C-alpha cells in the first residue's frame with residue numbers, strides 16, 4: 001500500500017529530474033538485528049522540500065490503530081476510518097496537532113490536517129490501550145523499514161540532506177547523518193537504534 | 207475444745223469441702239483462663255497485624271484505583287496534556303478534591319515536579335518519592351506511606367496516559383487519627399503510627415485516648431517488637447509493625463490490644479463462676495442442714511431421753527426411728543434405761559442397807575434422822591436417839607472368829623428390832639455400834655425403852671452350842687433439847703454412851719455437863735504429860751500375901767496422880783484415856799523406872815520385895831521394851847527375879863505373834879510374867895499354856911461372890927487346879943474378907959491381894975505395914 005505507492009511516486013519524480021539517487025537505509029539494533037517499522041527520512045539542506053502526497057489513512061481495526069507507526073509530510077490530511085462496529089473517540093494532546101474526534105463510526109466527514117512538524121501520539125478516549133504514533137516531517141522523502149530493516153527513500157535529487165531515523169520506542173534519538181547525494185556518491189546508509197518498548201499498557205480485551 | 211453441734215459439724219465440714227473444691231476450681235480455671243487470655247491477646251495481635259496490613263494494602267489499592275480513574279479522566283488528561291501551568295495546577299486541585307486527596311503532585315517523565323498543591327515552591331525540583339515512582343512504573347500504579355513535614359500520608363502514584371505515559375500524578379491522603387480510628391474499627395486494635403528519625407520516635411497518629419497518647423509519647427524508645435505496655439494504668443499487649451522506610455526514617459504501626467478488653471470475657475466467666483459457686487454453697491448449706499437435721503433430730507430426741515434418764519426418769523419410751531442405726535441406738539437406750547433402773551435399785555439397797563443385819567446403815571440412818579428432825583420441828587414434836595455399843599465385841603471376833611462375830615451382830619440386830627416399837631428405826635452404824643430412833647419420844651421418857659433393850663442382853667446368846675454373854679453400853683440424846691441436827695444428836699448420844707461404858711453403867715442420858723467432862727479429858731492429856739515430866743505421879747504398893755507362909759514379900763505397884771489443882775485423880779480417869787491416846791507408853795516407862803528403882807533400893811537394903819508392874823497392850827507391842835527393862839534392872843542393880851510384869855488377855859489379842867516375841871524376850875531376862883484379870887476374856891488355859899507366863903491372877907469378879915456363888919467357886923477352883931497343873935502360880939485379886947481368904951486357902955490359891963490385907967499405899971507406908979504384918983500373928 002504505502003510502500004507500494006511511494007516508489008511509484010518517486011519514479012515519476014525521477015523522470016522529471018535527471019540526476020536522481022535512490023537512497024537505501026538499513027536500521028539495526030546494537031546486536032545487529034534488523035529493526036522494522038523504523039521511520040527513516042531525509043531533510044534537504046540545500047533546497048526547499050517539495051510537496052509530496054499529502055493524504056494518509058490510519059485505520060481502526062479490531063480496537064487497534066493500524067498502523068502503529070506513521071510518517072507523513074507537513075500538511076497531510078489524515079483520515080481515520082473506523083472499521084470496527086463500535087465507536088471510537090480519536091484524540092491527541094500532542095502539541096503539533098491537538099484534536100478530538102468525538103465518538104464516531106465509519107469515516108469522519110473531514111480528515112485531520114497536520115500542518116506542523118513534530119511527533120503526535122494518537123489515542124482513543126474510550127479504549128485506553130489504543131495508541132498510534134505519527135511523525136510529521138517537512139520532507140516528502142521518508143519510508144519505514146521492512147522486516148529486513150531496510151527502508152528506501154526513492155530517488156532524491158543530488159544535494160545535501162540530513163538523514164534521520166525515528167521510532168516511538170527509541171531510547172534516544174540516533175544521530176542524524178549529513179549526506180551529499182550526487183553521482184558517484186554513496187547511496188546506502190546504516191543506523192543503529194536502541195529500542196525500549198513501553199510496558200504493556202493493558203489488555204485491550206477489557 | 208469447743209463443743210459444737212453435730213449439725214454444724216456436718217454442715218461446716220461438707221460446705222468447707224465444697225468451698226475448697228470450688229476455690230481450687232476457680233483458681234485453676236482463672237490461672238488457665240488468664241494464660242489463655244494473654245495468649246489470645248498476643249495471638250490477636252499477630253492476626254491483627256495481618257489484618258491491619260491487609261487493610262492498609264486494600265486502602266492503597268482502592269486509592270490507587272480511585273486515583274487511576276481520575277487520571278484517566280479525559281478532561282483531566284486534556285488539561286494536563288495541553289494546558290499551561292496554572293491550568294494544570296487547578297486541574298490537579300480540582301481532581302484531587304474529588305477524592306479528598308490532601309496533596310496532589312504532578313511529575314514529568316524526567317522526574318521533575320511540574321505541579322504541587324501542597325508545596326508549590328517545589329515545582330521544577332526533583333521528585334522525592336522515586337522508589338514509589340519506580341514501583342508505579344512497574345505496576346501501572348503504586349501506593350505507599352510517606353512522611354511529609356511531620357505528617358503521615360498514604361501516597362498513590364499513577365501514570366497519566368495520553369495515551370502513552372506523559373507524567374505521573376501523586377495523590378496523598380493524610381493518615382490521621384480519623385484514619386487510625388477506621389483501621390481500629392476494622393482491625394479491632396488500638397492503632398498508633400510511629401515515626402522514627404534522627405530525633406527519635408514520634409507519635410504521628412493514634413486511636414489512643416489523649417492521656418494515654420501523652421503517656422505513650424513519654425515512653426517511646428527503641429522498644430521491643432512485642433510485649434506488655436502500661437499506659438495510664440491500662441495494660442496493653444502490643445506489637446510493633448514496620449510499615450515503610452522513608453528517607454526520614456522508618457514508619458511503624460504500634461498495635462495494642464487492651465488487656466482489660468481482652469480479659470473482659472474472662473472476667474465475665476469469673477463472675478459467672480463466683481455466682482455459681484455461691485449458689486452451690488447456699489444450696490449445699492440448705493441441703494446439708496436439712497440432711498444433718500434428719501440425722502441429728504433423732505439424736506437430739508435420744509439425747510433428751512438420755513438426759514431424763516440421768517435425772518432419774520426410767521419410764522420413757524423413745525420415739526420410733528426410721529433410720530436403722532438410730533433405731534438400734536434407741537433400742538439400746540431403752541434397754542439401758544431398764545438396766546440402770548434395776549441396778550440403781552440394787553445400789554440404793556446396798557448404799558442404805560447393812561447387808562449383815564438387813565438394817566438401815568449409817569447413811570440411811572442419818573437420812574431418816576434428818577427427816578425425823580424435820581418432821582419433829584414442823585410438828586413441834588420431840589425425838590430421841592439411842593446409841594448402843596457392844597462390850598468387848600473385838601474379843602469375840604478375835605477368839606471365836608468372824609463368822610461367830612457376824613452371827614452375834616445379826617442376833618443383836620434382831621433383838622433390838624424386837625425390843626422397839628414398830629415406828630422406831632433400828633440401824634447398824636458400824637462394827638458393833640447400833641442406833642435407834644424413837645420418834646415422838648422425849649429423851650426423858652426413853653428410859654423404859656432403854657430398860658427393855660438392856661433386858662434383851664440378859665438373855666445369853668446361843669451360838670452353835672456355845673453360850674455367850676454379850677453386854678452393851680447405851681447412850682441417849684433428844685431433840686430438841688440436845689441438838690438441832692443429826693450430827694449433833696449422834697455426837698451427844700455417843701458421849702452419853704461413852705460415859706456409861708466408862709462408869710460401868712448400862713445406860714446414860716446425855717447431859718450438857720458431859721461436854722465439859724470430855725473437854726476436861728482433853729486438857730488432862732496435857733496435864734498428864736506435865737505430870738510425867740514433873741514427877742507428879744507417884745507409886746502405891748498393894749501387898750500380895752502368900753497363903754502358904756503369910757509373908758507379904760510381894761506387891762503390885764499402882765500408879766497414882768496427885769494433880770496440883772484437882773488433887774487425887776483415880777487411875778480409872780486417866781489410864782484408859784492414856785491407853786487411847788498412846789501416851790500409856792510414857793506412863794508405863796515412868797512406872798517401870800520408879801518401881802525398879804524402888805525395888806532396887808529395897809534389895810539394896812537387904813529387904814527385897816518382888817514388885818509387879820502392869821503392862822498395857824501398846825507396851826506389849828513395843829519391841830524396845832525388853833531392852834529398856836534390862837537397862838533399868840542393870841541401872842538399879844536389881845535382880846530380875848524381883849520383878850513381875852502383868853499383862854491382860856486382851857493385850858495379847860491385838861498382834862499375838864509380836865506380843866509373844868516381846869514376852870519371850872522379857873521372860874528370858876529372868877523376870878516373872880502374870881496374866882491379869884484372868885477369866886474375863888475368852889482365852890482357854892490351853893492357849894495360856896503356850897505363853898511364857900508364870901502366874902495367873904484371877905479376876906476380882908469371880909472372887910467377890912466366891913463365898914456365895916457356887917458357879918464362881920467352881921470356876922475359881924478349876925482355874926487354880928489347872929493353873930497349878932500348868933506349873934503356874936495362882937493369885938486372887940479383890941479379896942475383901944477373911945471367909946474368902948479361907949475358901950481360897952482351901953482351894954490351894956498361892957497368894958491373895960486385897961483390902962483384907964491392905965490397900966495400895968505409898969512406899970514408906972508399905973514398909974511400915976510390912977513390918978507390922980510380919981509382927982502380927984499369921
Ligand SMILES: [Cu+2]
Pocket residue numbers: 087088089124125126127130
Ligand atoms: Cu476507540
